[in-house]
Amino acid sequence: MSTAAPRPVELRRPAPTRRRPFARLPVTVTLLAPFVAMFVVFYVVPIVWSFRTSLFANRLIGGQTFQGLDAYSRALHDPDFLHGFSNVGILCLIQVPISLGIALALALILDRGVRGGGVYRLLIFVPYAVPTVIGGLMWGFMYDPKIGPVGQITEALGLGTANLLSQQWMLFSIGNILTWGGTGIAMVILYTALKAIPRDLEQAAAVDGANRWTVMRTIKIPLLLPSIGLVLLLAVIATLQLFNEPSVLASLAPQVIGQDYTPNLYAYNVAFHGSQVDYAAALAFVLAGIVLIVSYGGIAIARWRVRK
Amino acid sequence: MRLVRRRSAIDGLGSASPAGRALGVGILVLASCYFLVPLIWVAISSTKSDTDLINGFGLWPGSHFQLTSNLSTLFDTEGGIFGRWMLNSAFYSLTSAAGAAVLSAMAGYVLSKHRFRGRGLVLAATIGAIMIPPQTLVLPTFLMLSKVQLTGTPWSVILPMMVSPIGVFIAKTYADAAIPDDLLDAARVDGASDTKIFWTIALRLMMPAVVTVFLLTFVANWNNYFLPLVMLSDNSTYPVTVGLTNWNEVANAGLQVPYSVIVTGALLAILPVIAVFVCTQRYWQGGLTAGGVK
Numbered sequence: 232m233s234t235a236a237p238r239p240v241e242l243r244r245p246a247p248t249r250r251r252p253f254a255r256l257p258v259t260v261t262l263l264a265p266f267v268a269m270f271v272v273f274y275v276v277p278i279v280w281s282f283r284t285s286l287f288a289n290r291l292i293g294g295q296t297f298q299g300l301d302a303y304s305r306a307l308h309d310p311d312f313l314h315g316f317s318n319v320g321i322l323c324l325i326q327v328p329i330s331l332g333i334a335l336a337l338a339l340i341l342d343r344g345v346r347g348g349g350v351y352r353l354l355i356f357v358p359y360a361v362p363t364v365i366g367g368l369m370w371g372f373m374y375d376p377k378i379g380p381v382g383q384i385t386e387a388l389g390l391g392t393a394n395l396l397s398q399q400w401m402l403f404s405i406g407n408i409l410t411w412g413g414t415g416i417a418m419v420i421l422y423t424a425l426k427a428i429p430r431d432l433e434q435a436a437a438v439d440g441a442n443r444w445t446v447m448r449t450i451k452i453p454l455l456l457p458s459i460g461l462v463l464l465l466a467v468i469a470t471l472q473l474f475n476e477p478s479v480l481a482s483l484a485p486q487v488i489g490q491d492y493t494p495n496l497y498a499y500n501v502a503f504h505g506s507q508v509d510y511a512a513a514l515a516f517v518l519a520g521i522v523l524i525v526s527y528g529g530i531a532i533a534r535w536r537v538r539k
Numbered sequence: 540m541r542l543v544r545r546r547s548a549i550d551g552l553g554s555a556s557p558a559g560r561a562l563g564v565g566i567l568v569l570a571s572c573y574f575l576v577p578l579i580w581v582a583i584s585s586t587k588s589d590t591d592l593i594n595g596f597g598l599w600p601g602s603h604f605q606l607t608s609n610l611s612t613l614f615d616t617e618g619g620i621f622g623r624w625m626l627n628s629a630f631y632s633l634t635s636a637a638g639a640a641v642l643s644a645m646a647g648y649v650l651s652k653h654r655f656r657g658r659g660l661v662l663a664a665t666i667g668a669i670m671i672p673p674q675t676l677v678l679p680t681f682l683m684l685s686k687v688q689l690t691g692t693p694w695s696v697i698l699p700m701m702v703s704p705i706g707v708f709i710a711k712t713y714a715d716a717a718i719p720d721d722l723l724d725a726a727r728v729d730g731a732s733d734t735k736i737f738w739t740i741a742l743r744l745m746m747p748a749v750v751t752v753f754l755l756t757f758v759a760n761w762n763n764y765f766l767p768l769v770m771l772s773d774n775s776t777y778p779v780t781v782g783l784t785n786w787n788e789v790a791n792a793g794l795q796v797p798y799s800v801i802v803t804g805a806l807l808a809i810l811p812v813i814a815v816f817v818c819t820q821r822y823w824q825g826g827l828t829a830g831g832v833k
Contacts, residue, residue: 258733259653266646267661269702274668277679284682337570340563353817354571357578360816361809362762362780368787368805369577372584378592378798380580411574443559472674475764482788495674499769502678511678519675526670 285512302513311491312514316521318402319471319493326406327466333410334417335459339447341418342425352422356415363412367479370408371396375483396484405476413469417462424458425451457533464529471522474499494518578809585609585803592798609803616796621804623775624782628761629811631696631778636757638701643752647710648741652723653733662711668704674765681769695770696778700760706752713748714741754819761812779808 288298306312337355341348358366373379374395381395395404428451436446452459474495481488490500495518502511576598583600584592586609591601614622649655650662680699684690718741726736742749764780771777777785783804790796 255733256655258737259649259655261734262645262653262737263649263661266642266702266707269642269698270664270668270704273680273699273702274671274676274704277676277683280683280686281679333570336566340567343563345560345564345567351567351571353820355574357813357816358574360758360762360812361578362764362812364764364780364784365805365808366577368784368801369581371787372798372802373577373580378584380576380596380598383596411577415574468670468672472672474674478764479784479787482791498678502681503769508682512682515675515678519671522672522675523670 281512281515285509285516288509298509302510303517305510306513306517309514312494312497312517315491315494315497319473321402322406322409322473323467323470326409327463327470329406330410330414331417331459331462331466334414334421334462335455337414337418338421338425339451341422342451343443352419356419358412359415361412363408363475364479366412367408367476370404370411371480371483374404396480396487398487401480401484401487405473405480408476409470409473413466417466420462421455421458424455428454456536460529460533464526467525467529468522471525472518581802581806581809584799585806587799589797589799592802605799606803609799612797613800613803613807616800620774620782621779621807624777624779625807627693627776628778628780628808631693631700631767632757632760635697635700635760636753638697639703639706639756640749640753642701643703643706643710644742644745644749645737646707647712647748648714648718648737648745650707650711651714652718652720652741665704665707669708673699673759677766677769684770690770691772691776693776696760696763696767699766700756700763703752703756706756709752709755710745710748714745717748718744750819754815757815758812779804783808 285302286297286299287295288302289295337351341352345351361369373381376382376394385393393400395401432450433446436450441449472495473493477488477492477496481492488496490504491497494514498511498514498518501507501514505511580598583598586604586606587601588603588605588609591603591605646665650658650665676699681690681695684695689695722740723736726740727733731739761778762780763778764784767778767781771781774782774785783801786796786801786804790798790801
């Protein structure tokens with residue numbers, strides 16, 4: 232046994248673990264380049280190109296002339312364009328909350344635990360797997376008084392028949408298709424978030440005497456707000472850009488669904504049936520701008536609420 | 540004195556009042572019926588002839604079982620173009636899904652584990668791009684591609700869908716969580732090159748995320764309507780979404796294609812994706828949680 236005084240401990244800081252230069256740049260570039268290149272080509276360039284296109288009017292008479300932002304002011308004053316916004320706006324204000332409300336209710340019920348819950352979850356989700364146009368096509372058939380069961384069922388229930396493809400019903404009919412196809416994914420997202428809430432919270436509350444309604448109100452829903460916000464945002468963004476369902480139903484009810492039924496439909500028709508590519512580009516930008524404003528507005532509101 | 544609390548008070552779940560449970564189950568059953576009815580309708584209608592479609596009750600089988608003859612008419616119409624459409628859908632979807640999966644895995648890994656100048660910028664741009672719905676880019680991309688005369692080709696549909704910012708985000712988030720830095724360091728100490736590290740170690744660890752991205756892109760592509768509608772003009776290049784909708788327009792204009800054929804076509808068009816979803820549930824459900832659904 233050594234009786235010598237212990238050597239004083241080295242007080243110098245241990246040499247930092249020197250990482251080798253983390254990774255060589257060529258490898259980084261090789262792995263990252265494909266995505267970045269494609270991203271630039273298919274995200275950045277089209278946007279820049281489109282913007283440039285919107286600045287030049289191309290007419291049969293007069294050829295190509297620089298028009299600056301004229302197309303944009305024209306877009307903002309275009310009654311057809313604005314009419315489209317009123318349609319999707321109504322859907323956003325009415326259909327989206329209903330769909331989300333249903334998704335939330337279903338997620339809460341399923342989270343509580345039901346026998347065969349997995350089966351229900353699957354069935355509710357399956358419509359999301361159906362392409363939206365095929366869904367529109369199917370519902371178009373089902374609405375059809377000649378061959379669809381919807382009319383038959385409502386008649387049997389004594390509710391009479393209504394032409395679900397008529398002017399007054401069309402938004403409702405489209406809204407129904409959207410709810411049918413979109414509630415599933417919202418439910419799955421909310422359900423996943425619910426499952427992430429620790430059980431201890433509920434149990435603690437239960438021991439304190441809270442019943443399930445209180446638990447739901449004070450624990451689950453507040454913790455769920457970020458996911459609800461996310462789903463809401465996604466739904467609104469998608470609804471503002473609605474194209475597929477009205478496009479499919481247009482052939483069934485051409486007098487109801489005009490070329491301007493939704494903003495996106497209008498932009499498409501302007502480009503391909505009106506051949507005014509510059510104006511279509513401007514329309515697309517205005518629509519994108521509005522979607523961006525709504526998105527960032529939604530995120531800002533969410534952040535502000537969280538900070539409170 | 541009650542010594543034992545009711546079970547429901549302890550675990551907070553499970554048993555509730557019987558009426559409450561019944562209500563919950565009732566709502567679930569009702570909802571499931573609502574979501575299921577159109578699919579049942581399509582399946583049953585595919586077995587009917589046109590007359591049965593018009594005359595019978597929508598949700599009840601017809602007088603004759605016509606599925607086989609509907610199927611053969613479906614694949615015969617217009618020179619068998621429906622089969623072509625299905626193949627197109629499969630080709631476009633599989634190719635772009637594979638491309639997206641690979642690109643996203645590589646980019647996600649690099650963003651997660653490598654340090655380089657500009658990393659923050661790329662990450663911010665990618666996340667920002669997630670907010671841009673693909674639809675917004677369709678018309679601009681069309682304008683751009685028509686200048687280089689790529690419109691009308693399969694690439695005009697495949698390439699744009701290979702760029703998946705959300706795929707990169709999913710891959711990166713998963714790599715953050717699933718690949719320990721020490722493992723990479725150890726491999727480097729052992730002398731492995733970074734390339735080898737990626738392909739042999741990292742990629743294997745990232746598999747669930749890669750599969751999720753593959754599935755998401757596959758489904759998004761199969762279900763896509765707007766992009767191929769805008770890009771493609773030749774009937775024989777259409778995916779099944781565009782082709783079938785086209786037939787529907789034609790049928791509503793009173794021309795050749797019978798309703799029974801369209802309905803049967805719709806059934807076939809939705810089966811692959813439903814099958815894929817059902818068979819791969821665990822992957823994308825896991826991927827959603829790993830993707831950071833907070």
